[in-house]
Amino acid sequence: MSEFITGIVKNISLLHLNVLLLLGLALFGGTIGGRLFQRFKIPQVVGYIVIGLAIGQTGIHLIGTDSLKAFDPFNSFALGLIGFMIGGELKLGTLKKYGKQFLAILFMEALTAAVFVGILAAVAGYFLFHNIPLAVSFGLLLGSISAATAAAGTTDVLWEYKARGPLTTTLLGIVALDDIVALVLFAITANICGVLLGRSSGGVGVELAKLGYEVGVAAVLGGLAGFGLAKLLKKFKDEDKTLTFSIGGILFVLGVSVALGVDMILASMLIGVIMTNVAPRRSQEVFSMLERMSSPIFVLFFVLVGAKLDLSQLSLPLIILAAAYLVGRTGGKILGARLGGKMSRALSSVTKYLPLCLFSQSGVAFGLAIIASQRFPNEIGNAVIIIITATTFVVQLAGPPFIKHAVIKANEAGLNVTEEDLLKTSTAGEIVDPALPSIDANMSIKRVLNVFSSHDAFCYPVVDPGKKLVGVLTIETLKETFMAQELSDLLLAHDIMETPPATCGPESTLAEAEEKMRHFRVEYIPVVDGGGAVKGVIEQRGIGKAISRKMIELQERAAALG
């Protein structure tokens, strides 16, 4: 009996409850961490990772290696979503506009970082180990891995700060594509290392063919799925099906990619690219829907990234190599991006600030480090993992604030907002018309008509002699007096005004104001400040107008940047 109970307890605590508890903990802890860091003006993603560190391999081991493994499919899903959403940013028009710049900056930043890291790591390796093939191998492997930039850590900051403009576009293009550069470089250098370390499995040709298969099949798979999904979504328009089909499609492609052993991020990215170009309007709905639901997925993903890092295995030689890697990569990315920008005559904001945005690394770098550790066990494989882990920790913490700084300096923050965002951030006080007159309760209808005819509003506040709000006059009620014009001297505003069911303060957001209007089924809401003074009335149509004016203004500002 007691065995039975112990068995149950063990099962529950290890398998079911633990995973759920961990999910809950990770989400809550991560979100709280993110909020805390946000308060200190540090991007939330840093907070997620720090919470991950605290509960993971570096900290209190709340998440064990087994659980981390169990979350692998989830991580793939999150990466797939990120890939898909980045793909959605790659619109053909934009690519055409910036294509040349993309390529120049892409190759310069990726290759310069790889060369710098390669040289520094090889030199450091030689002094540490006095073994030339080993030192060169370190240089080659770390160099190729350093080319990659984390899409996840980067896009998260861009989304948090609602960035839009040429810097943002270029950055998105580059983080999407330099992973491919890293993959190609790694495939080549890993083979050279194989020769150097006497562990070659096949020729360079075989490896290249393998790479071609991984990239080619992924592209075809993602492309086909993108076309299919776009067609499907044109047929089924309701929200539930849109979301379900999209996520289903992404999961399907991720699964097939894993089964075929091809690059799944590239595949999901291509779904996004195809959809956004084949069915731009429909896919916009998909992307905004995913954006709304993706927040918990990304929080969890970054907490798990942090949890995976084990910083306790750092030894002095590895710290030196890691430092060499960091210096080389940071210097290479900065210099390369700047040169690439200059060469391709990119906008000055891009040349100036893009170099600050390329420090993040995670998914692909980790993946390559893990592949390295499988191909070269013992000697340098584990060292590569630890170095990448440690440096990932540093750049993931230090990288996002630089991106934030860059998008703000380039004036691109806050330009990529939706109407919903604007409703939540704009206040009633901002859009209320200060020139809108109040109507005195004892004003005759004749004079009220004059007020209506000399202003654009359909609704006015009515105030008593003490200037306190007593009602509102709408054009609807005014219309009812038209049939009795002989009364226009007898009737007062007081006689026909409506009592407003609700009011809002100047600090109320437009979203709150709209919610109240919807709740009381009215098209207006008076704005009254804390002291009871009437600030005016906002109308449903006025909100719509103000929001679209703001959207156009933001779009124009983004367009004016380049």
Place this chain on the structure above:
Amino acid sequence: MDFISSIDRQCILLLTEKTKNEALIKMTEAAARAGGVTDRERLVKDILYREQLMSTGIGLGIAVPHVRFDQIKKPLIAVGVQPAGIQGYGSIDDVPIKIIVMILVGSNQHKEHIRLLSQAVSFLKSDHVIARLVAARSADDVCAVFTESRHE
């Protein structure tokens, strides 16, 4: 919604009150009883507040006090005649008020409000009607003016 059919027999009064407030309070209380208004005090206050904003005396000895009130379910009209006239009503022509037609409608009865007011004003435009009302010596006399006009 017809003006005359909205007049409640219980609310046709021959007034003896000499002041505007007394006369209005008396009529309002009669109307409140007939209309099932429980908060009479507030109704009186609303009527007097409206007078403060602007007098409802429309000239020629006629006043048409009117309010919208939440406890009124069906439009209700009260009629008061004070043959001696009420001084200081604040009418546009300063003529003492002899005929008061009080219109009460529900809070949301905007259309009824305007229509009844308009009908009352045009009904009281007739010199003949005014003369008969002022000559009335009992509530029944007043009532007769309205019921007869119906058949005309």
